[in-house]
Amino acid sequence: MRARRLTFAALVVAAGLSLTACQNDDDAVGQADPSSGSSASAAASSSGGGSDSGGSDQDGGKESPAPDSAGSTAGGSTSGGSGGGSDAKGGKCTTDGLEITATDNFIDGDPDGTVVVALKNGSGADCVISGFAGVDLKTNAGTISAARKGDPGDPYTLKNGKEIDFYVSYPLNESGGSGVRITGLVVTPPNETKSVTLDWPGNSSLPVSDSGNGGQVLVGPIGSAGQGG
Structure with a gap:
């Protein structure tokens, strides 16, 4: 037991x-x-951090455009563009680099006479020209300066060997008298001080105006009479 x-x-x-x-x-x-x-919670917390980090990575992936040399962003708009939209390139056309000629362009029935002045680039390089040439008529009553008519237009690249023209208009002497006799045409290219004197190809005289000279003579801008090939 x-x-x-x-x-x-x-x-x-x-x-x-x-x-x-x-x-x-x-x-x-x-x-x-x-x-x-606890380990699962930590893993979830870590995953949440990865998502935030992923958001940062996405933001970081959107790189800002690199600034260009002018300080503006590439692909963005820039101020101060290219000079009023003109693509003209080259140095200024000079008197010494131009071959200047004048021809009569009067057409029967026109109320005024017209002379076309051609500027041919013989400098050996392209040049830029624009605006108005200075035009003076030498007469037995003194010098008559042409008044500008029209808009100057944009700068133009005149290729070597090519020409560009402008017109000179003047009143016709239909009085039957001798009027004011023209003895020469003086042309000064735009932005130049050196002139060339040419023979006058138009009518030999202008009507006598109230001021004693030949009345109003007008000059058009460079390119106003077309341009040669």
Whole structure:
């Protein structure tokens, strides 16, 4: 009987030890679960940071256009463009580089006489010309300066060997008298001070005006009479 009681007691102790071991295992599992939850939260937080970083990367991927040498952004609008839209290139056309001629261009029935002055580029290089030439008529009553008529237009590149023309208009002497006799045509290219004197190809005289000279003489802008090939 004593032996059975000892055996039963031993069984009770063993069962108690087994139960304690199970509780310890459960506690260990319970402690491991929060740790896993924390790791998952950290991973989610890290993923959120990656998204924010991705947003920054996207912003960073949109690079601003590099500034050009003028300080404006490439592909953007720039101020101070190319001089009023003109593409004219080259140095200024000079008197010494131009071959200047004049021809009569009067057409029967016109109320006024017309002379065309041609400026041919013989400088050996392209040059730029624009505006009005200075025109004076030398007469026996003194010098008559032509008045400008029309808009000057944009600068024009005159290729080497090519010409550009302008017109000079003057009143016709239909009085039957001798009028004011023309003795020469003086032409000064635009923006130049050196002149050339040509023979006058038009009518030999102008009508006498109230002021004693030949009345109003007009000059058109460079290119107003067309341009040669």
